[in-house]
Amino acid sequence: MFTESTRKLARPTRPRYLPPQLRPQNANVVSPDTGAAELTRPRFSRFNLPQPARTTRGSGPRFTNRRNPNWEDEKFDELEVIDDTSEETNETNFDAYEDIPVQASGENIPPPVETFAEIDLGDGLKQNIRKCKYLKPTPIQRHAIPIAVAGRDLMACAQTGSGKTAAFCFPIICGVLKDQLLLACRDGRPVACPLALILAPTRELSCQIHEEAKKFAYRTGVKIVVAYGGKPISQQLRNLEKGVDILVATPGRLVDMIERAKLSLGMIKYLALDEADRMLDMGFEPQIRKIVEKMDMPPPGTRQTMLFSATFPDEIQRLASDFLSDYVFLAVGRVGSSTDLIVQRVELVQEIDKRNHLLDLLRSQKSNGTCIKHALTLVFVETRRGANELERWLSMYGFPAIAIHGDKVQMEREHALRSFKSGATPILVATDVASRGLDIPHVAHVINFDLPKNIDDYVHRIGRTGRAGKYGLATAFFSDKNLPLAKPLTELMKESNQEVPSWLIEYAENSSFSGGGGGGWAKHAAGNFGGYDFRKGIASGNESSYYSSTYNDANAVPAIGGYYVAASANAQTFLGGADFYADPYTLSANADYLVASNANLYPAAPHEYAYSFGSVVASGWD
DNA sequence: TCGGCAC
16 A cells, blocks of 8 residues: 655645645634634534634635736636645645555556656646646646656546646647657648547536646647537637647547548547546447547557546446556545535435425525625536526526536537636536536535436536635435435445435435445445456456556555545544534525635534534635 | 437
């Protein structure tokens, strides 16, 4: 077992970009009154709590979006910088993630690095990394980048938002830059021949990756083009003709371009699949197989393939291994790793009551949080039609809501997302089109109006909040339709040290759907939480001979479960200082306000719908 | 079943 604590960590300079999973769990909390760090508090006790003053926002922003005056490009404006206020917090920041588990398996695994400087990424890229304020690699980057730069295939598990886009973009850009020979022999071809292909499951995610990758490749000469449906193909084809080194695409438009003979995959040297488990699920698999195996893509072994996902069920790993050659399996942190920043609530609501229940929830929220400009609420529903209906229903009752789903034309989709992000329409009603990968700042509350069938999707959905070091709230409406989810949901919540309602536990125990839940979670819940190399399962008894590793032993898996406990303990000790009790509605109302103000927020007692709030620790949303 | 993905 390898943990981050085994590595000596250098003191960082400031300002410093702090990726989500590295962000402080406890002591990096500044008291609004004193500006001093509030250190770890004793484990929460409901009846014996300190009483900090309620504070309004505007007191000492902690997380700020800061413009770098030395950097002229607007694209770099949105990067988040955390300004450290004391040496102590520096120390504690690192303590906070010393227990992040890393499991790597495969043969001859390149060891992790501590800094970007240790890797030969090239001057241009390194400069951009600095400009992006990625001063220190995240755990996934520390481990994945050396593996990828060494040319190895990779199957990597890491939560979205943990810096995985950079983890596959840096090695790809670096590889393209170094491959002048390949670039030279490509010249003069009539069809576009990118050297790298990045596939994503939704158009909006492709866009996001493209935007990110462009920053990393700024002024390196590496050409990055994006291709996705819903827009005229002509402009995208023109972009291809102008030259493309790295193509970011959704599957449908990609196939279209290939079949029009405008694009060849014959020179692909790097293939990356983002949200790889989704890309290989039932709906996508044939299309991906077509692209990867039945077009002109070089076979495994002659290209480098990297698969990234937050969840990797066995069956998906099995499919994925067809695309890989002598690959390294890497699991960093835990699946759904942001959940320790998210308070999860489940409410028993019958289908017929859901709309009124939602209205009540939003009303309380509104009456308590009207002054907060950017307290966004993301409501997930099952169907496109349901999204439209709920959008109308909410609008009818005075809540500015907008829907996003696959029935809308691309312009409407993009408008909805923009309108939501800007706060113009602070409620977004979405299907699973918005459940994965999208980085939307300021989502304070995710409401699962309809729960997904699959617990993995639940993990992805609630991961839209609790980002950027802020606490988030996730509320689920559990109806009798969701009985199969009772067990995996209970297990997930327990592992995240959430308060599980007793009725849900009962449902879970009496559930005849013991193994299912539709997804891989129940399987993972045996103690490996998705971070498990399925090859170990089939190589039982033989693993030491085949799966050697420089820093992992074959028995490391249970320790990943151990991290859950560690993370949760952190979350627990962080909490404290309640001054407030509330019924569920008031809770939600205040939760939104408090979350918007970066409050810490937590369940008060087991099996109760009472919650308590800690002091407001920061407010940095303006 | 749904959702996502090209015209």
